[in-house]
Amino acid sequence: MNNSSHTAATVYVPRDSAARSVGADEVAGALQRAATRGDFAIDVVRNGSRGMLWLEPMVEVVTPQGRVGYGPVTAEDVDGLLAAGLLDGADHPLRLGLVDELPWLARQTRVTFARVGVTDPLSTRDYVEHGGLAGLRAALDMTPADVVAEVTESGLRGRGGAGFPAGIKWNTVLGCADELKFVCCNADEGDSGTFADRMVMEGDPFLLIEGMTIASHAVGASEGYLYIRSEYPDAIATMREAIEIAREHGWLGKGILGSALDFDLHVRVGAGAYICGEETSMLESLEGKRGTVRAKPPIPAIEGLFGKPTVVNNVLTLTTVPVVLAKGAKAYQDLGVGRSRGTQVFQLGGNIARGGIVETAFGITLRELVEDYGGGTRTGRPLRTAQVGGPLGAYLPTSMFDLPMDYEAFAEAGAMLGHGGIVVFDDSVDMAAQARFAMEFCAEESCGKCTPCRVGSVRGVEVIDKIVAGTHRDENLALLEDLCDLMTDGSLCAMGGLTPMPVRSALTHFPDDFLGGRRLLDIQPVQASRPIQPVQVSQPVQASGVRTEGTA
Amino acid sequence: MTISGSDMSVESVVRRVVADHRDQRGALLPVLHAVQAELGHVPQEAIPVLADELNLSRADVHGVVTFYHDFRREPAGRTTVRICRAEACQALGADRLVSYARESGLTLGETSADGSVTVEQVFCLGNCALGPAVEANGRLYGRVGPARLGSLLNGTPNETLDGTVSA
Ligand SMILES: Cc1cc2nc3c(=O)[nH]c(=O)nc-3n(C[C@H](O)[C@H](O)[C@H](O)COP(=O)(O)O)c2cc1C
Ligand code: SF4
Ligand code: FES
Numbered sequence: 020m021n022n023s024s025h026t027a028a029t030v031y032v033p034r035d036s037a038a039r040s041v042g043a044d045e046v047a048g049a050l051q052r053a054a055t056r057g058d059f060a061i062d063v064v065r066n067g068s069r070g071m072l073w074l075e076p077m078v079e080v081v082t083p084q085g086r087v088g089y090g091p092v093t094a095e096d097v098d099g100l101l102a103a104g105l106l107d108g109a110d111h112p113l114r115l116g117l118v119d120e121l122p123w124l125a126r127q128t129r130v131t132f133a134r135v136g137v138t139d140p141l142s143t144r145d146y147v148e149h150g151g152l153a154g155l156r157a158a159l160d161m162t163p164a165d166v167v168a169e170v171t172e173s174g175l176r177g178r179g180g181a182g183f184p185a186g187i188k189w190n191t192v193l194g195c196a197d198e199l200k201f202v203c204c205n206a207d208e209g210d211s212g213t214f215a216d217r218m219v220m221e222g223d224p225f226l227l228i229e230g231m232t233i234a235s236h237a238v239g240a241s242e243g244y245l246y247i248r249s250e251y252p253d254a255i256a257t258m259r260e261a262i263e264i265a266r267e268h269g270w271l272g273k274g275i276l277g278s279a280l281d282f283d284l285h286v287r288v289g290a291g292a293y294i295c296g297e298e299t300s301m302l303e304s305l306e307g308k309r310g311t312v313r314a315k316p317p318i319p320a321i322e323g324l325f326g327k328p329t330v331v332n333n334v335l336t337l338t339t340v341p342v343v344l345a346k347g348a349k350a351y352q353d354l355g356v357g358r359s360r361g362t363q364v365f366q367l368g369g370n371i372a373r374g375g376i377v378e379t380a381f382g383i384t385l386r387e388l389v390e391d392y393g394g395g396t397r398t399g400r401p402l403r404t405a406q407v408g409g410p411l412g413a414y415l416p417t418s419m420f421d422l423p424m425d426y427e428a429f430a431e432a433g434a435m436l437g438h439g440g441i442v443v444f445d446d447s448v449d450m451a452a453q454a455r456f457a458m459e460f461c462a463e464e465s466c467g468k469c470t471p472c473r474v475g476s477v478r479g480v481e482v483i484d485k486i487v488a489g490t491h492r493d494e495n496l497a498l499l500e501d502l503c504d505l506m507t508d509g510s511l512c513a514m515g516g517l518t519p520m521p522v523r524s525a526l527t528h529f530p531d532d533f534l535g536g537r538r539l540l541d542i543q544p545v546q547a548s549r550p551i552q553p554v555q556v557s558q559p560v561q562a563s564g565v566r567t568e569g570t571a
Numbered sequence: 572m573t574i575s576g577s578d579m580s581v582e583s584v585v586r587r588v589v590a591d592h593r594d595q596r597g598a599l600l601p602v603l604h605a606v607q608a609e610l611g612h613v614p615q616e617a618i619p620v621l622a623d624e625l626n627l628s629r630a631d632v633h634g635v636v637t638f639y640h641d642f643r644r645e646p647a648g649r650t651t652v653r654i655c656r657a658e659a660c661q662a663l664g665a666d667r668l669v670s671y672a673r674e675s676g677l678t679l680g681e682t683s684a685d686g687s688v689t690v691e692q693v694f695c696l697g698n699c700a701l702g703p704a705v706e707a708n709g710r711l712y713g714r715v716g717p718a719r720l721g722s723l724l725n726g727t728p729n730e731t732l733d734g735t736v737s738a
Contacts, residue, residue, distance in 0.1 A: 036697070036698070036711050037697075037698050037700065037701050037711075037713060039711065040698050040701055040704065040711040040712050040713035040714075041701055041712075041713045041714060072700040072701055073700065073701075075701070208697065209694070209695065210695070211657030211658045211659050211660075211694060211695040211699060212657075212658060212659045212695075212699045213695075213697075213699070214697040214698065214699055214700070217697040249604075249641050250693065250695065250696050250697065250706075251697055252709055253711075285595075287600065287601065288600070288601070288604055289600075289639075289641075290600060290603070290604070290639030290640070290641035290642060291639055291640035291641035291693075292638065292639050292640060293694060304600060305596075305597055305600075306596075306597040307597035307598060307599030307600055307625075307635070308597075308599070308631075308635060309634050309635050309638040310638060310639070325596065325597070366699070366700070367700060368659040368699030368700045368702070369658065369659040369660075369661075369662035369663065369699065369702070370662040370663055371700070374699070374700025374701065375700050397663065406658055410657065410658060410694075440659075440699070442658045442659045442662060442699065443662060444662045445662075448662065453658070453661075456658070456661070460657075460694065463694075464694070
């Protein structure tokens with residue numbers, strides 16, 4: 020007996036854009052054609068991605084034992100797979116085993132990403148059957164102040180980079196008396212190496228709607244905006260569709276789930292400006308203006324969108340809120356280390372053998388992520404460095420890979436966790452070129468409001484070129500140091516303020532690359548290279564000299 | 572040149588698009604996206620109309636159009652290819668793709684003389700675990716090598732990953 024002879028077998032093929040980028044639609048099409056021909060009874064369901072991106076397109080078939088995975092599958096593999104007994108979970112060189120038991124996945128603590136890849140993202144039935152709406156229902160039974168208290172107690176910090184406690188920000192907005200308040204979700208995800216926001220929007224869009232709705236109840240907001248970068252067409256389409264469906268089901272609109280809450284949500288599309296991820300620039304953009312950064316204060320929580328009190332949170336912050344409400348602050352707070360509570364959705368990218376999403380409690384080391392999960396480089400060459408936290412994050416040498424992933428430990432080491440993106444490079448990387456790129460990127464993407472950022476970055480590119488060319492090297496190294504100081508101290512936001520971080524980390528840890536291969540011992544590294552102490556997890560939290568942006 | 576003719580159509584498109592967005596707060600960006608979706612770019616003639624409709628100065632509208640990378644002042648080629656040049660793709664040789672495009676006689680940010688293809692750089696397409704990433708006519712591609720880029724630039728994207736042509 021096989022599946023094909025009776026009821027249709029359920030086969031999952033991801034609709035995630037990363038999976039589609041390597042042929043998932045073609046695989047789904049080939050399965051569909053086999054079904055249409057009548058050879059096999061197949062019900063193709065398009066799920067999100069499980070986040071094991073190196074295995075995409077990964078096909079899963081439902082069997083009595085559980086979901087069995089195959090990957091990476093090409094359209095040309097499909098007929099052979101079907102003939103071999105795919106629909107019964109039969110053996111095949113591409114067979115991976117029971118997906119939930121794959122060590123890469125089984126070791127993770129999927130909290131925010133619990134449903135991503137498991138369900139059909141636009142099925143309200145799947146959503147509710149897998150625990151959806153429990154957080155919102157719990158929140159609607161509570162007063163706004165109690166919801167804010169719960170979020171504060173969970174220790175949830177903003178996942179967009181600055182790590183500001185979500186509950187404290189919400190409390191500020193709740194405390195404002197204005198009639199009109201807004202909840203804005205920052206889905207600009209411009210940092211290279213980050214894709215978790217995209218994956219959760221494509222893979223579990225109702226979760227974000229639920230999180231924003233809880234936020235609206237907590238702070239007394241009636242209107243929400245979801246600002247998604249234009250580079251994410253699939254996320255935009257999925258969110259728009261999900262919002263329509265949510266409205267039809269009374270999950271958005273007037274009297275949500277039979278309560279007194281009125282809240283509606285609108286998608287706005289960015290227009291290709293990295294700086295619009297900075298929250299005040301995003302607000303300007305939402306108002307229909309150039310995305311220039313506003314000076315703070317006033318903070319957006321008090322004077323935000325159109326001058327009204329506004330919650331601005333990252334996608335991952337807002338998608339974690341429903342879990343906090345459903346499971347309680349305590350359960351979330353029990354995960355993590357120090358002041359970094361809960362889980363972080365780490366994203367492994369770049370030159371890495373097994374790239375994808377690793378959601379796990381804070382405190383895991385960079386080495387565990389890059390080597391154990393990631394399996395080292397994709398090219399098989401030796402690892403040289405990882406840039407953590409996006410284009411404004413530090414390049415860390417492998418000698419620092421034992422750092423625990425924790426906001427404070429990273430700040431202490433002159434680095435930052437940011438949005439949790441980790442970009443891996445092998446030994447062929449030229450760190451002077453990476454430093455130059457950091458300056459070039461800043462020059463390209465600066466909003467132009469302050470001189471140290473707008474002009475300093477252009478000068479930075481020139482100075483690095485001179486250093487590499489060996490022109491007045493010592494003078495130019497000193498000049499680069501001054502320039503970095505000026506940008507750090509004199510920039511209005513972290514675009515100019517943190518661009519020196521990748522530059523200095525490259526210079527500090529990889530000075531040879533700037534010296535045409537010569538080791539010039541007499542040259543002072545630009546940043547007095549603080550010996551990096553192994554950071555104790557229990558070490559008291561200390562303000563570091565490193566500037567992280569955003570105060571509320 | 573049929574300037575008055577094209578002015579007329581630009582003007583009517585812009586006025587209609589603005590009307591469609593009347594109830595939106597701070598509607599300029601959605602309006603510009605919609606204008607570009609219809610006309611392929613945001614022509615100069617659209618700016619005074621937008622200023623008039625939205626009660627803004629021409630300078631304001633011009634400032635917004637030029638601030639954002641997405642808004643084109645000129646029509647693009649029949650195919651638009653965007654090569655990711657951000658760090659994760661750099662780590663897997665994005666520069667080789669850029670060189671390949673250059674060697675094919677194309678310049679980043681420009682349209683080929685025959686109007687067939689526009690090549691641009693982009694900083695991250697959210698496909699950083701499957702780089703180098705390239706987007707062609709709105710569709711995302713991962714693990715793109717020079718051969719694949721070549722077929723995208725030629726406007727023959729339907730070759731499947733092993734080079735055969737899919738249905
Ligand atoms: C240059 C720059 C770019 C930023 N890009 C993003 C982004 O893409 N997504 C994001 O959520 N936050 C980004 N931020 C952080 C936001 O300003 C803000 O802190 C965040 O949206 C607040 O939400 P959270 O507290 O939930 O993290 C960026 C900040 C700067 C300075
Ligand atoms: S630091 Fe740069 S991006 Fe930030 S406000 Fe100043 S000019 Fe704009
Ligand atoms: S860096 Fe190229 S897709 Fe993210």
